[in-house]
Amino acid sequence: MLLSREIENNLLRIQETINKHYPNQVEIDYEKYLEQTGVFSLFNQNQGAMSIIFDIKRCKIVNISKNITTFAGYNRKEFGENLTLSLISLLTPEHISLISVFATWIQKVLKHLPKTFRVEHFLNCWGVKLYHKSGETMKCHLSVLPLESDTEGKPLLFFISIQNITHLMKGDDYWIRGVFGKDEKKIFVYHSNEDKTVEQEILSEREKEVLKYIIQGLNTKQIAEILDISPNTVDNHRRNMLARTGTRDTTALIHLCKMMAIV
Known part of the structure; x- marks a missing residue:
């Protein structure tokens, strides 16, 4: 894939944002998570979804499922060695800031949550626009499951399932929804068009x-x-x-x- 200077500069800005909110170095044993998520990743591929394991602190894709060609049109060789840069290059210009927005958003939400609500998270993002190799855009849904968090409860490693939901969506906005807590739960929703977060479910x-x-x-x-x-x-x-x-x-x-x- 040919990656523009603009995309590389965006990645640098994203990394600066992440470093600001994740200042401490943490070593993660990727192998145990690769084993744990292998079956679910295979299930996702069978459902047409692409799975990745993403280290948010290092802004690094640790692993990506083998159905890249089916999902995005690129084969593994075309996708290149820098998986993170290649995936970011698929984001449309109006959504290329998603990763830095997401990193800032979850940091702000967790900062004001009692520790009991940081134990378990379930995150969704939908309406995200990605390019297919053909040049057409896809609107996608991301299911995001934290695999490992730091001592403050901030997620460090994510398992992400990406599914094409173009047929379900209209408009150019994207949303982020987070469910926090195990027994008692708090729900926060971010809407890109309004650039604000509300503490309530998307539906009443x-x-x-x-x-x-x-x-x-x-x-x-x-x-x-x-x-x-x-x-x-x-x-x-x-x-x-x-x-x-x-x-x-x-x-x-x-x-x-x-x-x-x-x-």
């Missing part, structure tokens, strides 16, 4: 109720009768859920929310 409890009934096959009138609200209110909830998640239609909304275990 009432919207999730409506969505669950939609999944069961009920129509607007039936849902309205069960929840004792007007059909117009049901339709408003539906429109709000589509707008808030950037999904194309109700089927796409259901698919995305299932991917994130919201419903």
Whole structure:
């Protein structure tokens, strides 16, 4: 892959951002995680997703699944030796800052969380635009699972599954959603268009109720009768859920929310 000077400069800026938030050196035993995540990575490949293990402190891809060609159009040789630089080069210009945004975002969220909520994280990012070798863009969903964290609870090593969800999304925005804690949970959502984070689920409890009934096959009138609200209110909830998640239609909304275990 031919990598531009602009991309290399962006990588340097990303590394500066990461160094600011991750100042301490930590040695990680990659091998034990390669063994642990091998089966799940194979499962992801069978589902059409590309998997990577990413060391955020070193801004380094430790391992990438073998289905690069199927996912991005490049074979392993074309992708080159610097996997991180090559992957960043796939990001479209408006989304190339994602890694530095993500590193800053999770640092800020964790900084204000009690230690009990730093024990377990589940992170999603969707709407991220990547280039395919053909020149076409893909909108992707990233499931991000921290494998190892430092003493402050900041994640150091991620297992990331990347799936093409172009058929589900509209618009040019991306979102980051983090679920923190094991028993009691806190949820934070970042929207690139607004460049701000809110401490709340992407859908309200009432919207999730409506969505669950939609999944069961009920129509607007039936849902309205069960929840004792007007059909117009049901339709408003539906429109709000589509707008808030950037999904194309109700089927796409259901698919995305299932991917994130919201419903």
